[in-house]
Amino acid sequence: MHYILQILPSLLGGAKLTLEIFFWTLVGSLPLGLIVGLGLTSHFKPLKAILHFYVWLMRGTPLLLQLIFVFYGLPLIGNGIFTLQRYDAALFAFILNYTAYFAEIFRGGLQSIPKGQYESAKVLRLSYWQTIRKIVTPQVVKIVLPSIGNEVINLIKDSSLVYVIGLGDLLRAGNVATSRDVTLIPLVLVGIIYLLLTAVLTFVLRKFERHYSYWK
Amino acid sequence: MLELKNISKSFNQRTVWHDLNLKIEDGKILCIVGQSGGGKTTLLRCISGLETLDAGEMLIDGQSFNPTAPHENDAVIGVVFQDYQLFPHLKVIDNITLAPELALKQSAKQAKQTAEKLLERLSLSDKADLYPYQLSGGQKQRVAIARALAMKPKILCYDEPTSALDPGLRDAVKKIILQLKQAGITQIVVTHDWEFARQIADQTFKLEPQQ
Ligand SMILES: Nc1ncnc2c1ncn2[C@@H]1O[C@H](COP(=O)(O)OP(=O)(O)OP(=O)(O)O)[C@@H](O)[C@H]1O
Ligand SMILES: [Mg+2]
Numbered sequence: 106m107h108y109i110l111q112i113l114p115s116l117l118g119g120a121k122l123t124l125e126i127f128f129w130t131l132v133g134s135l136p137l138g139l140i141v142g143l144g145l146t147s148h149f150k151p152l153k154a155i156l157h158f159y160v161w162l163m164r165g166t167p168l169l170l171q172l173i174f175v176f177y178g179l180p181l182i183g184n185g186i187f188t189l190q191r192y193d194a195a196l197f198a199f200i201l202n203y204t205a206y207f208a209e210i211f212r213g214g215l216q217s218i219p220k221g222q223y224e225s226a227k228v229l230r231l232s233y234w235q236t237i238r239k240i241v242t243p244q245v246v247k248i249v250l251p252s253i254g255n256e257v258i259n260l261i262k263d264s265s266l267v268y269v270i271g272l273g274d275l276l277r278a279g280n281v282a283t284s285r286d287v288t289l290i291p292l293v294l295v296g297i298i299y300l301l302l303t304a305v306l307t308f309v310l311r312k313f314e315r316h317y318s319y320w321k
Numbered sequence: 322m323l324e325l326k327n328i329s330k331s332f333n334q335r336t337v338w339h340d341l342n343l344k345i346e347d348g349k350i351l352c353i354v355g356q357s358g359g360g361k362t363t364l365l366r367c368i369s370g371l372e373t374l375d376a377g378e379m380l381i382d383g384q385s386f387n388p389t390a391p392h393e394n395d396a397v398i399g400v401v402f403q404d405y406q407l408f409p410h411l412k413v414i415d416n417i418t419l420a421p422e423l424a425l426k427q428s429a430k431q432a433k434q435t436a437e438k439l440l441e442r443l444s445l446s447d448k449a450d451l452y453p454y455q456l457s458g459g460q461k462q463r464v465a466i467a468r469a470l471a472m473k474p475k476i477l478c479y480d481e482p483t484s485a486l487d488p489g490l491r492d493a494v495k496k497i498i499l500q501l502k503q504a505g506i507t508q509i510v511v512t513h514d515w516e517f518a519r520q521i522a523d524q525t526f527k528l529e530p531q532q
Contacts (some may be wrong), residue, residue, distance in 0.1 A: 225406035228369050228399065229420035229472060239419060243410045320410050321454040 112282045112291055119278030120298055126195055126264045126274070133200035133255065139208025139245075143237070145212040156208070163205030169266050172198045176270040195267045203260060210252045214245035247317040254310040258303050275299070322346055323368075323476060323507065328377030330363055337363050341377070343526055345476070345509065350502055352518035353511045354467070355528035361511040362403075364528065365478050366526045368509065369400045399469030403480040407453040407459045407468070413440070414449040417468045425472065432471070439467040443497065459490045466497065476507040483514050495521055 120286045164173070175195040179187035189197060218241055226236040265276040279295030282288075329336070337360035345351045351360050365373040368379070370388030379386045388398060408416050417439060418432035427435070440446050443463040453461060457488040462482065469477055482498075483491045491514075498508060498521055512518050518525055 219406070221402060221404060221406040222408070224371050225400070225402060226420075227371065227376075229418060229468070230397070230424040232424075235423050239423065240408055247410070320452040 108288075108290060109294065110295070112286075115282065116275065116291065116294055117277035119273055120302075122267075122273060123261070123264050123275040124268060124302075126192075126199060127261050127291075129196055130199040130203055130260060130264075132236045133196070134203035134207055135253075137200065138203040140241070141204055141208035142215055143213025145208060146215045160205045160208055163202050164209070168198070168202050168263060169269060171202055172266055172270060174198075182195075191270050191272050192268060195272055199260075199264070203256065205247050206256050207253065210249050210256070211245060213252075214249040215241065217248055218244055224260075234275065247320075250310070250314050250317060254307075254314075257310065258306055261302050261306065262299065322382055324380040324383075325368075326378045328367070328379070329375045330360070330367060330372065331375055331471075338528060338531065343499045345507060345524070346523065347475075347507050348502065349523040350424050350498065350508045350510060352522035352525045353525045353528060354513060354515060354518050354525055356530060357513065359528035360530075361513075361528050362480055363441040365480055365509065365511050368476075369398045369478055397472055397474040397476075399472055399474030399477040401415065401462065401469055401482060403484060405453075407461055407464055409453050412450050412452055413445065413456070413464050416453070416464060417471045420468070421471050423464070427428065435471055436467070439470055442500075443467050447463045454488045458485055459487075459493060460493070462486070463497070470501075470506075474506070476509060477501065478509045478511070480511045481513070482510060483512060483517050491517060 141156055141159070145160070147153060172195065175198040176187065176191065179189065179194075193207070222240055222244070223236060226240050230240070265274060267274050268277040275295055275298060278308050279291040282291035322343055323345045325341060328338045328341045331337055331339075341364075343351075353359055353364060363372060367374050368388060370390075373389055379388065408419070411419065414433065417436040418427075418429070421427040421435065422429060422431040437446070438448070440449055443466060445460065445463055445467065447465070448456060448460060453464070456464065462485075466477075482494050486494065491516075495517070499509065501508060510518070510521065
C-alpha cells in the first residue's frame with residue numbers, strides 16, 4: 106500500500122500527459138475530420154483525389170511510423186526547419202492520423218444523408234453552409250457517434266505510443282517504476298488506470314448517444 | 322404569372338420533353354398529368370431550380386427568372402416533395418421556422434408566430450412539439466405544406482400529393498389546396514390521378530413519354 110502511494114504521483118503525472126494528448130488530438134481532429142469528410146464527398150475531383158491520397162497514406166501506415174517520422178525524420182529535411190518539440194510532434198502526428206480516420210467516418214455519415222434533405226434545404230433557400238450546419242451535421246453526428254466512440258477509445262490507448270519519442274506518459278511512468286523497483290505493481294496500476302479512463306469514456310459516450318436518441 | 326417558353330430537357334441525350342410552352346395565371350391551380358416517365362417530376366424540379374433547363378426561358382410576371390439562383394430574386398417557389406423530406410432532427414415547429422429565420426432573416430419570435438398560425442390553419446396546433454417520426458403520413462404532408470408556406474412563396478408545387486395517402490385523406494388534401502387557392506396562392510400539382518386533377522384543376526397539362 107505504501108509503495109502504491111509512493112509511485113502514484115508519477116503515474117498520475119503520466120496520466121495527465123496521456124489525457125492532454127487525448128484531449129488536444131480530439132479538439133483538432135474532430136472538426137478537421139468533418140471538413141476533410143466534406144471534401145471527400147465534394148464533386149471537385151482534384152480535391153477529392155488529394156484527400157483520398159492523404160487518407161490512404163495515414164490509414165495505410167502505422168501510427169508509430171508516422172510518429173517517428175514526424176519527430177526524427179522531419180528535422181533531417183531543409184536544415185531542420187521542420188523540427189518540432191516532442192510534445193508538438195506527438196500532437197501533430199496524432200491529429201494528422203486521427204483526422205484521416207474521422208474523415209472516413211464522417212464521409213460515410215455524410216453519404217447516408219438522403220439527397221432529398223439537401224434539396225428541401227435548397228428550395229427553402231438555405232445556403233450551403235447553413236444546410237451543412239443546421240441540417241446535415243446534426244444528422245451525421247447521430248449516425249457516426251458509435252464509430253467515433255470506437256476511435257475515441259482507441260485514441261486513449263494509442264496515446265501510449267508517444268513513449269517512442271521520449272514523452273513521459275502513463276505507460277512510460279509505469280515502465281520506469283517497474284524496471285527500477287523490479288515489481289509488477291506499477292504495470293498493474295497502469296492497466297487499472299487505463300481501464301478507469303476507458304470506463305469513464307464509455308459512460309460519457311453512452312450519455313451522448315442517449316442525448317441524440319430523441320429523434321429517429 | 323409564370324410562363325415557360327420553349328423549354329427543353331434531356332438526360333444523357335434522352336429527351337424528356339422538348340420545346341414546351343406553358344402559362345399559369347396567378348392564383349390558379351395547374352395540374353400536370355400523364356403517364357409514368359413523362360417527365361412530370363423533372364418539370365417540377367426545373368421550375369423549383371433543382372434541375373437546370375437545356376433550353377428555353379422561365380418568366381415570372383414577364384421578368385426572366387432563374388430558379389437555380391434563388392438569391393438573385395425573391396420570386397420564391399415552394400415545393401412539397403412526394404416523400405415530404407421533413408428534417409427528422411427538428412420538431413415540427415422548428416421545421417417550419419428554420420428557413421424563415423435563416424433565409425428571410427425573420428426574428429425568432431416573428432417566425433414562431435407565423436408558424437403557429439400556419440399550424441392552426443392546417444389543424445396541426447397540437448403537433449408543434451413532436452418530431453416528424455411521431456406523425457402520420459397525412460400530418461407529415463401538412464407540415465411540409467406549412468414549411469413551404471412559411472417562406473411566403475408565390476407558387477407552391479406538389480409532387481404526387483395523393484400517392485402516399487389513404488383515399489380518405491385525398492379529400493383533406495383537396496380541401497387544403499382549394500383553401501390555399503382562396504388565399505391567392507398559385508399552385509402546380511403533379512399527379513397521375515386524373516380524377517383528383519379533374520376535381521381541383523383550373524388548367525391541366527398533359528405530359529407523355531417521348532419516343
Ligand atoms: N437524374 C436523372 N438522370 C437521368 N435520367 C433521369 C433523371 N431523372 C429523371 N430521368 C428520366 O427522365 C424521365 C422522366 O422522369 P420523371 O421522374 O420526370 O417522370 P414522371 O413523369 O415524374 O414519372 P412518375 O409518374 O413515375 O413519377 C424518365 O425516363 C427518367 O428515367
Ligand atoms: Mg414523378
